[in-house]
Amino acid sequence: MIRFLFRFVGLWILAGAFVALVLDGVRSIASSEIVTTPLGVTWLATSPDSLTRFQSFVETRVSAGVWETLVVPVLGAPLFVVAGVLGLLLMLIGRPRAV
Structure with a gap:
């Protein structure tokens, strides 16, 4: 059960990291230079x-x-890097056991 919770939260954090990456990408395209938050x-x-x-x-x-x-x-x-690393760590912690 706890592994599922780690994977679930990790997936949501990864989704948030992707949203932050897209927002930074849109801002970068609009300003014609790399912009990170x-x-x-x-x-x-x-x-x-x-x-x-x-x-x-x-x-x-x-x-x-x-x-x-x-x-x-x-x-x-950058927010997307920190959230992505945190999400990946949680996903790794919650991965199923090897049989």
């Missing part, structure tokens, strides 16, 4: 309070260095 920009536009709470959580509970070296580059990566 970073994860941080999307998160800030969607829920700025949760982003600031996540930042304070990481800086106080883990380390400020982790925020700068690990989280900031991920927030700067």
